[in-house]
Amino acid sequence: MDILTQLKKQAEQVEVLDLRNEKTSVEYEANQLKTCTVAETRGTAVRVIRKGRLGFAASTDSQALDKLSANALESAAYGDEAPFSFPAQQPAQSVQTYDPAVAELPIPRLVEIGREILDLILPVEAQARVNISLERSLVSADIRNHTGLEVSFQTSPLSIGVEIDLIQGDDVLILYDQLGTTVWDKDYKDFARRLVEKLKMARTVTTIQPGRMPVLFAPNGVLALALPLSVGLNGKEVYKGTSPMIGKAGEKLFDDKVTIVDDGTLDGKFASASYDDEGMPHRRNALVEGGVLKGFIYDLKTAAQSGTASTGNASRGLFNPPEPSFTNFLIQPGQTALKDILKGIDHGIVVEDLLGIGQGNIISGAFSNPLALAFKVEKGEIVGRVKDLSIAGNVYELLKDVGAVSRETQWVYNTFNAPYVLIPEMNVAGKS
Amino acid sequence: MRDRIQEALKHSKADYTEIRIEDKETTRVVFRGKELEAANANIDKGGIVRCLIKDKGWGVATFNDLDDLLTKVDQAYQCAQVGSVPEPIELASVEPVEQVMTVEMKRDFRDVSLAEKKALAERYNQVIRGHDGRIIDSQAAYMDSFTHLTLANSEGTYIEQEKPSVVVASFAVARDGDNVQSAHESLSSTQGYEYVLDKDELARKSAQKAVELLDAKPVKAGQYTVVADQMLAGVFIHEAFGHLSEADFVYENPKAREMMTMGRRFGKGLLNVYDDGSIPNLRGTTLYDDEGTPARRNWLIQDGVLVGRLHSRQTAAKMGEDASGNARAINYRFAPIVRMTNTAIDNGTTSFEEMIKDIQLGIYACDAYGGQTQLENFSFSSGYAYMIRDGKIAEMVKDVILAGNLFTTLENIDAIGNDFKWLNTGGGCGKGSQFPLPVGMGSPHIRIQNVVIGGE
Numbered sequence: 001m002d003i004l005t006q007l008k009k010q011a012e013q014v015e016v017l018d019l020r021n022e023k024t025s026v027e028y029e030a031n032q033l034k035t036c037t038v039a040e041t042r043g044t045a046v047r048v049i050r051k052g053r054l055g056f057a058a059s060t061d062s063q064a065l066d067k068l069s070a071n072a073l074e075s076a077a078y079g080d081e082a083p084f085s086f087p088a089q090q091p092a093q094s095v096q097t098y099d100p101a102v103a104e105l106p107i108p109r110l111v112e113i114g115r116e117i118l119d120l121i122l123p124v125e126a127q128a129r130v131n132i133s134l135e136r137s138l139v140s141a142d143i144r145n146h147t148g149l150e151v152s153f154q155t156s157p158l159s160i161g162v163e164i165d166l167i168q169g170d171d172v173l174i175l176y177d178q179l180g181t182t183v184w185d186k187d188y189k190d191f192a193r194r195l196v197e198k199l200k201m202a203r204t205v206t207t208i209q210p211g212r213m214p215v216l217f218a219p220n221g222v223l224a225l226a227l228p229l230s231v232g233l234n235g236k237e238v239y240k241g242t243s244p245m246i247g248k249a250g251e252k253l254f255d256d257k258v259t260i261v262d263d264g265t266l267d268g269k270f271a272s273a274s275y276d277d278e279g280m281p282h283r284r285n286a287l288v289e290g291g292v293l294k295g296f297i298y299d300l301k302t303a304a305q306s307g308t309a310s311t312g313n314a315s316r317g318l319f320n321p322p323e324p325s326f327t328n329f330l331i332q333p334g335q336t337a338l339k340d341i342l343k344g345i346d347h348g349i350v351v352e353d354l355l356g357i358g359q360g361n362i363i364s365g366a367f368s369n370p371l372a373l374a375f376k377v378e379k380g381e382i383v384g385r386v387k388d389l390s391i392a393g394n395v396y397e398l399l400k401d402v403g404a405v406s407r408e409t410q411w412v413y414n415t416f417n418a419p420y421v422l423i424p425e426m427n428v429a430g431k432s
Numbered sequence: 433m434r435d436r437i438q439e440a441l442k443h444s445k446a447d448y449t450e451i452r453i454e455d456k457e458t459t460r461v462v463f464r465g466k467e468l469e470a471a472n473a474n475i476d477k478g479g480i481v482r483c484l485i486k487d488k489g490w491g492v493a494t495f496n497d498l499d500d501l502l503t504k505v506d507q508a509y510q511c512a513q514v515g516s517v518p519e520p521i522e523l524a525s526v527e528p529v530e531q532v533m534t535v536e537m538k539r540d541f542r543d544v545s546l547a548e549k550k551a552l553a554e555r556y557n558q559v560i561r562g563h564d565g566r567i568i569d570s571q572a573a574y575m576d577s578f579t580h581l582t583l584a585n586s587e588g589t590y591i592e593q594e595k596p597s598v599v600v601a602s603f604a605v606a607r608d609g610d611n612v613q614s615a616h617e618s619l620s621s622t623q624g625y626e627y628v629l630d631k632d633e634l635a636r637k638s639a640q641k642a643v644e645l646l647d648a649k650p651v652k653a654g655q656y657t658v659v660a661d662q663m664l665a666g667v668f669i670h671e672a673f674g675h676l677s678e679a680d681f682v683y684e685n686p687k688a689r690e691m692m693t694m695g696r697r698f699g700k701g702l703l704n705v706y707d708d709g710s711i712p713n714l715r716g717t718t719l720y721d722d723e724g725t726p727a728r729r730n731w732l733i734q735d736g737v738l739v740g741r742l743h744s745r746q747t748a749a750k751m752g753e754d755a756s757g758n759a760r761a762i763n764y765r766f767a768p769i770v771r772m773t774n775t776a777i778d779n780g781t782t783s784f785e786e787m788i789k790d791i792q793l794g795i796y797a798c799d800a801y802g803g804q805t806q807l808e809n810f811s812f813s814s815g816y817a818y819m820i821r822d823g824k825i826a827e828m829v830k831d832v833i834l835a836g837n838l839f840t841t842l843e844n845i846d847a848i849g850n851d852f853k854w855l856n857t858g859g860g861c862g863k864g865s866q867f868p869l870p871v872g873m874g875s876p877h878i879r880i881q882n883v884v885i886g887g888e
Contacts, residue, residue, distance in 0.1 A: 030684040032518060036511035037492040039765065041478065059475035060496045061455075071473040078550045080468040107514055129685055167687035172807045240465050241568045242605050242612060319458075319474045356811040359802030360833065363605075364612050368833045368886045370811050390811075390835060390886050392653075429653060429886060 013049035015086045015145040025135040026110040043318040046072040054082035056321045084304035086145040092274040092281035096267040101184035103138045103156040110134045117192045131163045143279045151279040180414030183268035206384030208376045210430040214348035215423045219410040221351035222418040225395045228365045235298035254291040255402035264327030270414040271327040278314040299324040331418045334405025341404045343380040350375040368392035389430040437584045440501035446483035450585040453479040454764040458577040463557035478764040483508040489515020524748035524755040526725045528588035535594045537624035541576045556635040560604045563639035569605035589724040599858035600628045602635040606642035615641030618858035648830040657794035658883040666873030667800035670775045672810040672838045678770040679747035696738045699842040705733040709773030716872035722768035727757040762866045774872030780848025794820035808838040833886045849876030
């Protein structure tokens with residue numbers, strides 16, 4: 001008997017998630033094609049509310065569905081009271097997340113794309129060791145609950161990650177970038193071209209006197225500023241009382257130029273889908289607008305606990321119950337062209353990448369990181385790579401005064417879109 | 433199952449074929465704040481086939497459907513056909529093993545009810561929450577897993593292993609106005625349920641640390657003599673040095689190979705470092721790795737000089753060395769890669785009092801709160817720290833982040849304590865997309881000169 005039908009007899013509310021994933025990946029290691037993998041995984045996760053109490057269980061063993069049911073009911077026997085109900089079906093915006101051109105990419109084509117990327121990099125730098133990971137999947141999620149809700153979606157994520165290592169004497173240069181999309185992107189090589197441009201720029205090594213100076217965060221580097229905010233904007237942290245933004249909705253916390261949006265309805269993006277992982281419609285959530293805090297993200301449970309509504313931000317893997325999580329995290333573009341921002345910097349740095357992002361007391365907004373890749377700007381021009389520097393600060397302070405936000409944005413780490421952000425002055429530490 | 437595995441291995445046309453089947457049951461109870469966040473059990477069962485065609489490459493198939501191993505072997509073989517390595521891939525030879533191992537737990541956690549596990553986590557959660565009015569958030573977790581692992585290959589190896597793991601972890605957040613501080617503690621065992629009982633002290637310690645940190649001042653950036661406690665020293669040697677000893681980092685990279693040349697001096701004569709997966713009952717213990725190579729002690733640094741590294745069969749063959757028992761995978765979804773097991777700085781001779789007595793101004797840095805390395809550059813946050821003034825431990829400081837160059841830092845270790853201990857924490861190590869892998873770490877206190885501490 002179907003597990004939903006069976007459990008409905010034993011619990012007031014039931015939710016069943018079936019996940020299937022067919023993944024094909026090709027890996028280049030040190031410029032050579034090394035491994036090719038196919039993965040076919042599937043599993044079922046169940047949530048039940050029985051006598052008002054919430055239980056959860058999951059399994060990848062399709063022969064053991066009775067045990068899965070028993071585990072879910074046992075979990076509910078000891079579970080906490082459920083402050084919410086599984087939702088009825090709701091209409092949602094149609095979002096494009098599936099493209100046969102990606103789902104059906106044959107292995108030889110993945111191999112060829114890897115080769116094309118190597119051909120962009122190696123002629124420029126023959127000494128480079130390049131690792132490329134190309135992965136395309138077909139993910140099917142099927143959420144059903146006792147109300148009759150039935151939400152199915154298919155996504156066809158394609159990701160291409162490229163790491164370039166260049167070791168010359170004591171100088172170590174590591175560059176990384178990736179492409180993530182769920183629909184075929186004809187400009188799939190653009191990110192690799194950008195990486196090659198960085199590689200060329202990084203050849204010139206120069207020095208800079210540490211001290212206070214303007215710091216321009218490139219989109220990858222902006223992650224160091226955005227990550228603490230993404231934690232603080234999570235409704236769960238607000239409910240638990242740990243977010244520094246608690247009780248500050250409607251207040252102006254940041255510079256006018258700071259606008260932050262969560263949007264799971266963008267076609268073709270990694271974290272997009274019509275619905276979230278509890279069957280609630282995805283939507284666009286404005287979180288910070290012109291520096292003013294507008295709201296937080298919630299799933300059903302944290303929303304009920306906080307006396308508000310789900311924002312469609314439930315996210316889960318097979319083995320864990322849903323949690324509120326960002327879909328696509330967007331820092332909105334500003335008014336200034338990147339070249340004009342650079343022109344305005346007389347003496348400063350561009351931060352491309354930091355070491356150890358996310359470590360330390362991140363919820364407080366504090367960060368302190370060595371710079372993994374940074375460039376020196378002199379009289380409006382990038383003049384070379386600078387090494388052995390570190391920066392520290394608190395994003396809640398730094399983002400109160402933003403010098404400029406670029407018109408241009410980039411997708412980094414698949415689900416994060418950011419412009420260049422100029423902090424007019426901060427301390428850059430290093431050996432003088 | 434054994435017959436079906438062996439039939440599938442015989443069926444394979446590849447030069448080498450390996451099948452690993454994993455059956456794992458886990459229980460997890462988590463309290464956060466005043467609420468129960470999870471009390472549940474999961475079942476994860478699946479397998480992986482790896483085929484090697486020497487002059488082409490590796491092909492891998494992973495799956496949950498265990499009914500048709502022959503098809504999975506074919507899939508993996510077809511994947512291996514795609515590769516095009518410039519020179520044939522060889523595997524270092526390992527004596528085939530046939531062994532079926534079972535474990536005896538003193539008190540088997542599979543026989544303990546979910547109600548009892550829930551009560552245990554709830555008690556630890558109450559210890560954290562009841563510690564101080566400024567504790568605003570808590571997390572107390574109980575986790576156990578029991579894995580039955582079968583590994584067989586086309587060379588005749590057939591191994592069944594059982595791997596129990598039980599973990600308790602506590603996390604406390606304290607707040608005073610805008611000042612929010614946190615601390616965590618964890619403990620693991622591969623033996624039985626009794627090891628996680630009566631650990632109120634662990635929960636209390638995390639709460640106490642979080643509250644104490646509220647009053648700590650941020651450390652002033654600069655260069656200091658740092659004494660690291662066993663935990664920080666253990667994490668440091670694992671993260672900053674251990675990963676560079678993993679041969680997949682060097683085996684195809686001439687420059688990295690130069691950096692990690694055997695015989696190169698890595699520290700003063702007092703420094704000795706090893707990795708050992710054969711020590712009973714530690715978190716990273718793995719008597720046979722996921723290629724069937726038996727665990728052993730691998731010395732990495734002896735008397736300050738680089739003497740060894742960690743291998744899979746492939747990296748060992750490529751470098752003309754022996755397989756070391758370090759090919760590990762987090763689960764059946766992944767092929768094994770070179771990983772550490774239990775990594776340690778060997779015991780020294782200096783007492784803690786001697787170590788700090790001549791330090792005018794220094795830092796006693798404890799626990800690790802995360803870290804990252806990029807080749808020889810590293811950055812670590814300590815969980816909490818104290819100033820050392822005139823040879824004595826003084827006030828607590830926070831936000832202590834150690835950054836630097838591995839080689840300089842190892843060279844600057846000038847005292848090694850006589851208080852070695854293994855740290856049976858519950859965390860795991862990440863490499864590539866494989867996280868978390870249970871690993872053990874051990875060290876005595878160590879003293880490091882001229883460490884750069886970041887900050888504003």
